[in-house]
Amino acid sequence: MKTNCKHWDAIFSGTEDQDLGWYEKNASQTLKLLKLVPGLKKARVFIPGAGTSVLIEELLLKCAEITVNDISAEALSRVKKRVNDKKGKIDFLCRDISRPLPRTLPKADIWIDRAVLHFLRDKDAINGYFRNVRSFLKPCGYAIFLEFSKTGASKCAGLPLHRYSVAELSKKLGPSFELISHFDYTFINPNGDPRPYIYTLFRKIK
Numbered sequence: 001m002k003t004n005c006k007h008w009d010a011i012f013s014g015t016e017d018q019d020l021g022w023y024e025k026n027a028s029q030t031l032k033l034l035k036l037v038p039g040l041k042k043a044r045v046f047i048p049g050a051g052t053s054v055l056i057e058e059l060l061l062k063c064a065e066i067t068v069n070d071i072s073a074e075a076l077s078r079v080k081k082r083v084n085d086k087k088g089k090i091d092f093l094c095r096d097i098s099r100p101l102p103r104t105l106p107k108a109d110i111w112i113d114r115a116v117l118h119f120l121r122d123k124d125a126i127n128g129y130f131r132n133v134r135s136f137l138k139p140c141g142y143a144i145f146l147e148f149s150k151t152g153a154s155k156c157a158g159l160p161l162h163r164y165s166v167a168e169l170s171k172k173l174g175p176s177f178e179l180i181s182h183f184d185y186t187f188i189n190p191n192g193d194p195r196p197y198i199y200t201l202f203r204k205i206k
């Protein structure tokens, strides 16, 4: 069996962005939640699995600094070639987000996950992910999770998924997070198939 990073590298090296199953032309639904976050202009954002998302360009316009992480070096290399980061706002990181992040990593004001967490199925991997969220988000920081809902597809990118409800996300985050907003959103993928997601925004209380 391929390792996780080889699996993702093979997908990114063999597929144009617009043919990726999760490709979206714009990040308007994510931006709806981001609008509820105060102090965007000064914020440092952490993206745990950025892929080649156009959200990166949006954040370049709206935020101060961005850490773009992905397990796939291939995806990161494509983003580096595409994005015009004139002001040096982006740091790139190639880590498995279920493993401990480097202690030297600057803490973030906002964590934005679209369709990454739901690929983690092993209990230790899921717990490792949430440990990173708790450790690398500043007090009063915001976390956005956009994951396949309980009624969503059971597989994506050839991998089985752990689908989420808002209640399960709240439970995983624990009492130091409060739910600020959430909505259901059915993404229509490039093949025309509906993909029901939950869109959620949480705030770290302390």
Ligand SMILES: C[S@@+](CC[C@H](N)C(=O)[O-])C[C@H]1O[C@@H](n2cnc3c(N)ncnc32)[C@H](O)[C@@H]1O
Pocket (backbone or CB within 6 Å): 004, 008, 022, 023, 024, 048, 049, 050, 051, 052, 053, 054, 069, 070, 071, 072, 075, 095, 096, 097, 098, 113, 114, 115, 116, 119, 156, 157
């Ligand atoms: C479905 S894609 C979503 C990409 C991007 N967030 C978007 O909305 O276009 C999932 C992304 O998560 C990355 N990924 C999968 N498992 C990961 C892990 N354990 N750690 C970090 N990134 C991971 C993949 O390489 C891929 O870029």
